[in-house]
Each structure stands twice: as C-alpha cells, then as structure tokens.
Amino acid sequence: MNNRKRMFERINKKRLVVLVVFIFMMFYAMTWGSGNSYSVPVSAESEEIREVLRPVREEATEEPVLLAGVRPRPSAPLPGPTPLVIPPAIDVEDDEEEIPEIPDRPRRPERRRRQRERPEPPVIPQPVIHRVDFDSNGGTFVWPQYVEDFDRATRPTTPYFDEFRKFEGWFLDPHFRGTAWHFDNPVTTSFTLYAKWGCINPVTIRYNPGIMGIGSFTEIACAGDVYSMTNQAVAGIFRSGFRLESWNTQIDGSGVRYGIGHTIWHATNLEVYAQWVPN
Numbered sequence: 232m233n234n235r236k237r238m239f240e241r242i243n244k245k246r247l248v249v250l251v252v253f254i255f256m257m258f259y260a261m262t263w264g265s266g267n268s269y270s271v272p273v274s275a276e277s278e279e280i281r282e283v284l285r286p287v288r289e290e291a292t293e294e295p296v297l298l299a300g301v302r303p304r305p306s307a308p309l310p311g312p313t314p315l316v317i318p319p320a321i322d323v324e325d326d327e328e329e330i331p332e333i334p335d336r337p338r339r340p341e342r343r344r345r346q347r348e349r350p351e352p353p354v355i356p357q358p359v360i361h362r363v364d365f366d367s368n369g370g371t372f373v374w375p376q377y378v379e380d381f382d383r384a385t386r387p388t389t390p391y392f393d394e395f396r397k398f399e400g401w402f403l404d405p406h407f408r409g410t411a412w413h414f415d416n417p418v419t420t421s422f423t424l425y426a427k428w429g430c431i432n433p434v435t436i437r438y439n440p441g442i443m444g445i446g447s448f449t450e451i452a453c454a455g456d457v458y459s460m461t462n463q464a465v466a467g468i469f470r471s472g473f474r475l476e477s478w479n480t481q482i483d484g485s486g487v488r489y490g491i492g493h494t495i496w497h498a499t500n501l502e503v504y505a506q507w508v509p510n
Contacts, residue, residue, distance in 0.1 A: 358379045358380065359379065359380035360377050360378070360379060360380075361377070361378050361379075361380065361418050361419070361420055361421045361422075362375055362376070362377055362378075362421045363375060363376045363377075363378055363384045363418060363421070363422060363423075363424065364421075364422075364423040364424070365387060365390075365401065365423070365424050365426070366405075366423055366424065366425045366426065367390040367392075367426045368425060368426045368427070368428060369392055369428075370390035370391055370392040370398070370426055370428070371390040371391050371392075372390075373387045373388070373390055373426075374387070378418040379418075380418070380419060381417045381418070381419060382417065382418060383414060383415060383416070383417060383418065384414055384418055385414070386414045390426055392428050393456070394431070394455075395430060395431055395432070395453040395454065395455050395456040396428040396429065396430060396431065396453055396456075397428065397429050397430070397431050398426060398427075398428060398429075399411075399427040399428065399429045400412070400426075400427055401424035401425065401426060401427075402424065402425050402427055403422060403423075403424065403425075404425070405425045407425070407427045411427070412424055430451065430452070430453035430454065430456070431453065431454075432453065432454035432455065432498075433451050433452070433453060433454065434451070434452050434453070434454045434497060434498065434499055434500050434501065435449060435450075435451060435452075435500045435501070436449070436450045436451075436452050436458065436497070436500075436501050436502075436503070437449045437500075437501070437502045437503070438450075438461065438466045438468065438478070438503060438505070439468075439482070439502065439503065439504045439505065440468040440469075440470070440504075440505050441468075441470075441482055441504040441505035441506060441507060442482060442483075442507070443470055443473075443507070444468050444469065444470040444505050444507065445468060445469045445470065446466070446467045446468035446469055447466075447467075447468065448461070448465070448466040448467050448468065452497060454497070454498045454499070455496065455498050456496075457494055457495075457496060458494065458495050458496075458497055459492050459493065459494050459495075460478055460489045460490065460491060460492060460493045460495070460503075461491075462475070462491050462492065463475035463491075463505075466505075468505055470505075470507050472509060472510055473507035473508060473509055473510060474507065474508060474509075474510055475491065475505055475506070475507065476506050476507065476508040477489065477490050477491065477506045478490075478491070478493075478503035478504065478505065478506065479503060479504055479506050480501075480502070480503055480504075481504065482504040484504075484506050488506075489503060
C-alpha cells in the first residue's frame with residue numbers, strides 16, 4: 232500500500248512540473264510579444280502592411296553599430312505571430328520506476344502497554360474483628376471489646392452489684408453451666424459473657440409441703456438482701472384437691488405467716504411450711 236502511494240506521488244509531481252513549464256512559456260511569449268513596438272496582430276497582415284513593414288524588417292536584420300563601452304542589446308523579434316511551442320507529452324508509464332518494497336519494521340511495545348502488564352500490587356488482607364459483649368446481670372455497665380481474630384480479650388474492671396453480693400466470674404452460659412471464661416483463651420468469634428453473682432453471707436430458704444403435701448424446694452438468698460417468697464409452681468409442691476394459700480414458720484400455721492411473693496429482709500436461715508386451702 233505504501234509503494235503504490237509513493238508511485239502516485241511521483242506521477243503527480245511530474246505532471247505538475249510539465250504544467251508549470253508550459254504556463255511559463257506561454258506567459259513569456261505573450262509578455263515579450265506585447266512589449267515589442269513592432270509587433271502587429273496576425274489578423275492585420277496584408278500585402279499593403281507587408282510592403283510598409285519590409286524596410287523595417289530589413290533594417291532590423293542589419294548588424295547594429297556598437298559604441299565604445301556599450302554592450303549590445305539582444306535583437307528584437309520580428310513582428311508577426313509568436314509561434315506556440317507545445318512541449319512533448321511525457322509518458323508516465325514509460326518513466327515509471329519500480330520501487331522496492333520496504334518490509335515493515337517491528338513496532339516497539341507502547342509504554343502504556345508495558346505499564347499495564349506490570350503485576351498488580353499484593354492485596355493486604357484486612358484483619359478480622361470480633362466483638363465481645365459483657366452482660367453484668369444487674370451490675371454496673373461494662374463496655375464491649377473489639378478483638379482481632381485469634382487475639383485475647385482484656386479482663387474488664389469487676390462490676391459492682393451491691394453490698395450483699397460478690398462477683399464470681401464471667402460465663403458463656405447465661406445459666407452459669409460449666410466453668411468461667413479464661414481470658415487467656417483466643418477469640419475466634421463474637422460472643423457475650425454473663426456475670427455471675429454470689430452472696431457474701433448466703434442463707435437458706437427451705438420450702439416444705441406441709442400437711443399431706445408432696446415435694447420440697449430449697450433456695451439460697453443473701454443475708455440482709457430483699458427476698459420474695461416463691462409460689463407453688465416454682466417450689467414444685469402439690470396436694471390433691473387443695474391449693475397453696477401462704478407459707479408459715481409452723482406446720483400447723485401458728486407461726487409467722489408469709490404470703491406468696493411477700494418481700495422480706497432476712498439475715499438467717501428460714502424454713503417455712505405450705506398452708507393449703509380447698510380448691
């Protein structure tokens with residue numbers, strides 16, 4: 232494709248040169264003939280004019296007289312029509328030269344392409360963060376912690392409940408089954424720890440079924456703390472055809488009476504008996 236393009240460019244240049252030469256020759260002939268005072272139009276030539284102009288033509292053909300120090304001027308052209316000289320046509324096909332084909336040079340890879348082919352920078356993995364919550368079960372608030380994967384949580388400040396209870400540790404189970412959480416264990420997931428409270432001075436509250444009743448129940452309370460007497464369902468006692476009416480410190484009901492849900496301040500062990508009434 233490139234060789235063909237170069238060939239047409241050379242042909243066009245040759246044609247342009249021929250045209251410029253032709254125009255120049257026409258312009259030269261017209262200007263030289265128009266500036267001659269002896270030029271006569273071609274249509275004006277006749278026998279009479281030829282007779283009149285014959286002496287002028289003969290005088291023009293005589294040798295000029297040269298003066299000292301004066302250079303001879305070129306002889307003026309004879310009057311008459313200026314011959315039109317047409318240059319010969321140039322055969323482009325005969326003058327055509329075979330241009331050898333130039334093999335395409337291998338292109339160098341672009342700079343942008345080299346930059347794109349560079350390896351991507353390594354992706355730095357983001358750390359995995361776990362959240363550890365603390366449920367103080369009525370004690371003071373404890374802020375949660377955010378721990379990286381396989382890292383260890385920090386033991387928080389011991390919360391406070393009241394003067395009758397003591398803190399006994401953090402447990403994964405809300406019912407405090409199993410052992411307390413060890414803060415040397417690695418954290419691999421998010422979870423919640425529950426605070427367990429024990430009594431500083433524990434007291435025992437024992438519930439007896441009373442006369443003709445079945446079952447018994449024992450509960451631990453904190454000495455000096457507020458305590459509510461439990462109901463029949465929680466105590467797990469039963470008497471056929473009767474319902475629980477109250478609790479009493481004596482089996483026959485002659486002692487201190489405690490109603491169901493009654494709140495007491497108790498500092499010592501207590502044993503009560505169910506008091507039944509017919510349904």
